[in-house]
Amino acid sequence: MNIGVLFVCLGNICRSPTAHGVFEQRLARRGLSGAVRVDSAGTGDWHIGRAPDPRTQAAAARRGYDLSALRARQVEPGDFQRFQYILAMDGENLRNLRQLRPAAFGGELNLFLHYAEGVAEREVPDPYYGGAEGFDRVLDLVENAADGLLDRLVRDHALRAC
Ligand code: 4NP
Numbered sequence: 001m002n003i004g005v006l007f008v009c010l011g012n013i014c015r016s017p018t019a020h021g022v023f024e025q026r027l028a029r030r031g032l033s034g035a036v037r038v039d040s041a042g043t044g045d046w047h048i049g050r051a052p053d054p055r056t057q058a059a060a061a062r063r064g065y066d067l068s069a070l071r072a073r074q075v076e077p078g079d080f081q082r083f084q085y086i087l088a089m090d091g092e093n094l095r096n097l098r099q100l101r102p103a104a105f106g107g108e109l110n111l112f113l114h115y116a117e118g119v120a121e122r123e124v125p126d127p128y129y130g131g132a133e134g135f136d137r138v139l140d141l142v143e144n145a146a147d148g149l150l151d152r153l154v155r156d157h158a159l160r161a162c
Pocket of ligand 1: 012
């Protein structure tokens with residue numbers, strides 16, 4: 001298991017846990033769970049130790065994803081050693097990550113929606129202060145980008161089911 005993917009948002013209770021759960025399910029479906037380590041973290045520290053927001057969990061559960069075991073944590077310097085793909089939900093997250101990035105980091109630091117196809121958005125909108133439909137939109141965008149990311153990893157790293 002040598003590829004690590006870290007999804008990052010602000011609080012690690014809405015968008016990045018959604019990406020975490022969706023991407024783990026995509027890997028499992030393709031028999032690739034053992035090939036890629038997945039985690040998520042927030043640039044902020046307000047929600048450390050908390051489970052995903054109940055609205056996030058409910059929207060995810062309606063599509064068959066169980067996010068209940070995830071707990072929020074903050075991005076830490078060691079993440080740049082452990083993860084080769086560090087994928088931000090929005091531009092502010094990306095700017096904050098760029099400031100933390102050590103010069104020796106040789107992986108990819110990018111917007112997660114870089115991997116989405118056919119969507120105009122470049123950022124996954126923060127649903128925290130909005131209505132229920134925002135959480136479904138997060139899932140739509142995350143599912144799209146998760147498929148694109150998985151295809152890319154399979155191709156670039158010649159991943160095989162084990
Ligand atoms: P997330 O959403 O970054 O997708 O986890 C947020 C969660 C909490 C806050 C903001 C965004 N907050 O301000 O507490």
